[in-house]
Amino acid sequence: MATMGQYWTNTGSALATLMFVYTIFKQCFPQFGDYLEPFFHRLFGFFNPYIQITFHEYSGEHFKRSEAYLGIQSYLSKDSSARAKKLKANTTKGSKSLVLSMDDKEEITDDFEGVRVWWQSKKEKGTRQSFSFYPEADEKRFYMLRFHRRDREVIIDRYLDHVMREGKTIELKNRERKLYSNTPGQSHGNNTKWSHVSFEHPATFDTLAMEETKKEEIKSDLVKFSKSKDYYKKIGKAWKRGYLLFGPPGTGKSTMIAAMANFLEYDVYDLELTTVKDNTHLRRLLIETSAKSIIVIEDIDCSLNLTGQRKKKEEEEEDGDDKNAIEKKMMKSEGENKESKVTLSGLLNFIDGLWSACGGERIIVFTTNFVDKLDPALIRKGRMDKHIEMSYCCFEAFKVLAKNYLDVEESELFDEIKRLLEVEEIKMTPADVGENLLPKSEKEGAETCLMRLIEALKEEKEEAKRKVEEDAKQKKEEEEERQRKREKKAEKEAEKEKKKKIEENGEEEC
Numbered sequence: 446m447a448t449m450g451q452y453w454t455n456t457g458s459a460l461a462t463l464m465f466v467y468t469i470f471k472q473c474f475p476q477f478g479d480y481l482e483p484f485f486h487r488l489f490g491f492f493n494p495y496i497q498i499t500f501h502e503y504s505g506e507h508f509k510r511s512e513a514y515l516g517i518q519s520y521l522s523k524d525s526s527a528r529a530k531k532l533k534a535n536t537t538k539g540s541k542s543l544v545l546s547m548d549d550k551e552e553i554t555d556d557f558e559g560v561r562v563w564w565q566s567k568k569e570k571g572t573r574q575s576f577s578f579y580p581e582a583d584e585k586r587f588y589m590l591r592f593h594r595r596d597r598e599v600i601i602d603r604y605l606d607h608v609m610r611e612g613k614t615i616e617l618k619n620r621e622r623k624l625y626s627n628t629p630g631q632s633h634g635n636n637t638k639w640s641h642v643s644f645e646h647p648a649t650f651d652t653l654a655m656e657e658t659k660k661e662e663i664k665s666d667l668v669k670f671s672k673s674k675d676y677y678k679k680i681g682k683a684w685k686r687g688y689l690l691f692g693p694p695g696t697g698k699s700t701m702i703a704a705m706a707n708f709l710e711y712d713v714y715d716l717e718l719t720t721v722k723d724n725t726h727l728r729r730l731l732i733e734t735s736a737k738s739i740i741v742i743e744d745i746d747c748s749l750n751l752t753g754q755r756k757k758k759e760e761e762e763e764d765g766d767d768k769n770a771i772e773k774k775m776m777k778s779e780g781e782n783k784e785s786k787v788t789l790s791g792l793l794n795f796i797d798g799l800w801s802a803c804g805g806e807r808i809i810v811f812t813t814n815f816v817d818k819l820d821p822a823l824i825r826k827g828r829m830d831k832h833i834e835m836s837y838c839c840f841e842a843f844k845v846l847a848k849n850y851l852d853v854e855e856s857e858l859f860d861e862i863k864r865l866l867e868v869e870e871i872k873m874t875p876a877d878v879g880e881n882l883l884p885k886s887e888k889e890g891a892e893t894c895l896m897r898l899i900e901a902l903k904e905e906k907e908e909a910k911r912k913v914e915e916d917a918k919q920k921k922e923e924e925e926e927r928q929r930k931r932e933k934k935a936e937k938e939a940e941k942e943k944k945k946k947i948e949e950n951g952e953e954e955c
């Protein structure tokens with residue numbers, strides 16, 4: 446098959462001859478020039494049935510590289526690296542890897558719906574006359590697309606869209622993902638702004654300790670969401686989804702968020718509500734988030750006074766450890782957010798108000814240790830669409846951790862661990878299980894670590910037993926104390942009654 450280059454050489458010489466004849470003719474018979482020009486144009490068109498489109502690297506605005514050029518570069522990178530003989534390797538801003546593209550004057554073909562097109566990478570000298578230390582800066586690069594004029598419709602209507610779409614997908618895949626936070630250091634007036642670092646958390650669903658079925662369910666929910674742009678449009682809903690992750694500390698809520706972000710290749714916005722000044726500031730931060738991102742609010746139960754009145758009432762009825770933990774968290778958050786005026790309704794608007802639809806393809810995640818303490822309005826379905834309980838380590842989750850930490854899939858010690866977790870129902874968080882499995886020195890083998898875990902589980906059992914006994918003892922003491930108080934009160938009442946009667950009798954005698 447002749448390349449476009451060869452074709453062009455042949456056609457080019459025919460056209461050059463034609464041009465030469467036309468120029469001579471115009472010089473000899475200038476009076477006929479105007480009449481014959483359209484005729485010559487048609488003749489040129491006859492010899493050259495190919496149409497060409499150029500895509501320049503800089504389209505003029507603020508020295509910004511043209512989106513179309515970058516899209517084409519990404520699109521062609523996959524074919525170029527396989528087929529072009531001369532390649533250029535570039536690092537693009539925000540890209541995590543080298544982008545390979547064809548070098549200048551290289552040509553590759555592409556086929557689409559049975560139509561063949563030719564792409565060429567070209568450069569031309571700029572028109573600037575001044576001397577430059579950087580001759581390259583004076584060169585204008587562009588891609589040239591050529592196709593037969595009979596394919597015009599396919600190319601204009603569908604192929605260019607296809608190139609842009611595919612190019613964007615490759616760009617997104619190559620981009621360096623970011624972790625944003627609204628830290629007080631980055632402020633604008635009184636309002637904090639997003640600042641970012643590159644997102645490099647290694648957690649994945651493979652390393653996440655959780656039942657396989659639950660993991661699969663979450664993964665397919667995420668995939669369904671990420672592919673449902675048209676569906677959300679059809680049902681008239683903004684393209685976003687809310688997840689509520691709840692469970693005790695150390696059960697993997699934050700790890701799950703990282704796994705979700707890595708799975709979908711989304712950016713993460715870690716929103717610290719306590720540094721948000723008011724609802725307007727919250728809205729501004731929302732508008733500044735990009736699509737394909739997860740917006741996270743950790744420990745929503747202790748973010749601001751969102752659970753306010755309801756919480757106070759319930760806390761009065763609360764007993765035991767939960768109460769102390771919440772009080773501590775609330776006191777901490779109250780100290781932190783004296784300045785913040787974000788309200789519950791402001792936050793609800795953030796999740797599903799009119800502004801929440803800008804950008805699209807966003808996941809909002811709340812995490813909490815105390816799901817029962819949250820206002821039902823905040824977590825109802827439609828706002829937080831999926832509630833995921835992160836729980837203590839089960840045997841299946843332990844096996845994932847054993848594989849991650851020790852590369853062990855089978856061991857005689859597994860039976861004992863299974864018994865402790867399933868029969869004895871010992872509660873240990875994946876964080877604690879992981880800590881026990883982590884080799885503490887070069888010499889420690891898998892068996893030592895598994896033994897340590899067994900000991901820790903047994904200790905945990907003893908500890909739990911002791912705690913139950915202590916709780917029972919404390920309850921008993923409290924009950925005795927209450928009983929003593931009741932008796933004391935009754936004694937006082939009786940004495941009062943007696944005194945009253947004596948006084949009444951004395952008055953009668955008088």
Ligand SMILES: Nc1ncnc2c1ncn2[C@@H]1O[C@H](COP(=O)(O)OP(=O)(O)OP(=O)(O)O)[C@@H](O)[C@H]1O
Pocket residue numbers: 652653654655692693694695696697698699700701814835874875876877879
């Ligand atoms: N399900 C899990 N799978 C794998 N590792 C886990 C899991 N849960 C906890 N870990 C390990 O324990 C550490 C703490 O977990 P993580 O921070 O995700 O817990 P958390 O539920 O967010 O806790 P908190 O409520 O205190 O924020 C992680 O660094 C991770 O290594």
Ligand SMILES: [Mg+2]
Pocket residue numbers: 698699700743812
């Ligand atoms: Mg966490």
